[in-house]
Amino acid sequence: MSFDDWLAEQAAKRRDAGLERSLVSRAPDDDLVDLAGNDYLGLSRDSRVVAAASGAAHRWGAGAGASRLVTGTLGVHDQLEAALAVWVGTEAALVHSTGYHANLSAVTALADADTLIVSDAHVHASLVDACRLARGRVQVVPHLGVAEVEEALSERTESRALVITESIFSVLGDAAPLTELADVCARHGAVLVVDEAHGLGVAGDGGRGLVNATGLAGRPDVVVTLTLSKALGAQGGAVLASQAVVDHLVNRARPFIYDTGLAPAAAGAAHAALDVITLEPALVQRVNTVATALADTVGVDRPAGAVLSVPMPGPTEAVAAQAACAAEGIRVGCFRPPSVPDGISRLRLTASAGISDLDLARACDVLKTVLP
Numbered sequence: 001m002s003f004d005d006w007l008a009e010q011a012a013k014r015r016d017a018g019l020e021r022s023l024v025s026r027a028p029d030d031d032l033v034d035l036a037g038n039d040y041l042g043l044s045r046d047s048r049v050v051a052a053a054s055g056a057a058h059r060w061g062a063g064a065g066a067s068r069l070v071t072g073t074l075g076v077h078d079q080l081e082a083a084l085a086v087w088v089g090t091e092a093a094l095v096h097s098t099g100y101h102a103n104l105s106a107v108t109a110l111a112d113a114d115t116l117i118v119s120d121a122h123v124h125a126s127l128v129d130a131c132r133l134a135r136g137r138v139q140v141v142p143h144l145g146v147a148e149v150e151e152a153l154s155e156r157t158e159s160r161a162l163v164i165t166e167s168i169f170s171v172l173g174d175a176a177p178l179t180e181l182a183d184v185c186a187r188h189g190a191v192l193v194v195d196e197a198h199g200l201g202v203a204g205d206g207g208r209g210l211v212n213a214t215g216l217a218g219r220p221d222v223v224v225t226l227t228l229s230k231a232l233g234a235q236g237g238a239v240l241a242s243q244a245v246v247d248h249l250v251n252r253a254r255p256f257i258y259d260t261g262l263a264p265a266a267a268g269a270a271h272a273a274l275d276v277i278t279l280e281p282a283l284v285q286r287v288n289t290v291a292t293a294l295a296d297t298v299g300v301d302r303p304a305g306a307v308l309s310v311p312m313p314g315p316t317e318a319v320a321a322q323a324a325c326a327a328e329g330i331r332v333g334c335f336r337p338p339s340v341p342d343g344i345s346r347l348r349l350t351a352s353a354g355i356s357d358l359d360l361a362r363a364c365d366v367l368k369t370v371l372p
């Protein structure tokens with residue numbers, strides 16, 4: 001089969017299964033109410049954050065110019081790493097060019113061939129890919145299943161183990177039982193890796209996330225990964241852990257070592273966003289208020305963070321509801337099998353502190369009429 005024929009066949013299969021994806025550009029000034037994005041605190045357009053991005057680019061250049069171990073470590077990275085570690089409460093931090101890279105780094109560098117990796121069934125694709133790349137055996141356990149984690153750890157033949165979870169899950173928006181998982185890990189000599197992509201900025205004291213809120217930040221057997229692209233409104237990712245873990249990653253994590261350093265503008269923006277959150281903790285309260293109003297409107301439990309999951313009768317109804325919302329100026333996310341971890345089609349709504357009271361009221365009115 002020729003390359004062209006193969007591509008056409010692949011495209012036809014996706015079309016027949018109703019799984020075709022396409023990119024839709026967003027205008028800079030569209031007036032849709034965005035309940036689908038991850039700019040949870042509305043900071044990506046905050047003038048202080050944008051000015052910091054521009055200032056960092058002017059000072060350090062448009063790109064870092066090299067990988068971090070060559071000449072691509074800049075003051076703007078050092079400052080951001082120090083600020084992130086202090087904010088969340090860990091000894092050290094290591095900034096990466098994306099959250100995806102941070103997950104690849106943490107899992108692949110911390111698991112060797114003699115490590116069992118126990119992963120919650122709902123973790124993000126970047127953690128799934130990290131497990132695939134890692135050298136250790138991978139065991140996937142049911143979502144939120146603490147007993148199953150304990151069983152896997154106690155029956156393992158490997159001398160080391162890594163347990164992988166998100167703090168707040170990206171599709172269902174539910175929270176992991178972090179305290180119980182950390183206890184199980186401590187009993188079985190395992191390391192707990194927690195992806196705070198959807199916890200940071202929206203959960204815990206002043207938005208410091210659930211690892212901080214549960215008192216686990218700073219524990220040597222707990223490793224946090226995060227993205228700078230959601231609540232912090234920028235781009236990039238980080239691993240927060242002990243200095244020993246960070247030193248190990250600098251020496252062993254290929255997604256860190258063989259990648260150009262985070263762009264200065266993104267690092268500057270993320271640092272400014274941290275400063276804004278610290279100065280204005282009301283932003284974190286606001287995102288929770290918006291999330292609560294949305295949850296009450298659509299009749300689901302109040303979420304642990306900013307993500308609301310609204311189960312729909314089926315894929316057709318989910319797509320139709322998404323289109324009906326869009327026609328009324330409200331952008332919502334729509335997830336259908338096979339992109340949903342539990343096979344249930346759903347709308348995914350996200351709250352943002354950047355939504356005005358007027359837009360929130362409009363969105364709630366539309367959701368009331370559109371949802372079954």
Ligand SMILES: Cc1ncc(COP(=O)(O)O)c(C=O)c1O
Nearest residue numbers: 098099100124170197227229236
């Ligand atoms: C849970 C989770 N982890 C990691 C990532 C990847 O982060 P980034 O977009 O910075 O690569 C995402 C989102 O995209 C995510 O939802």
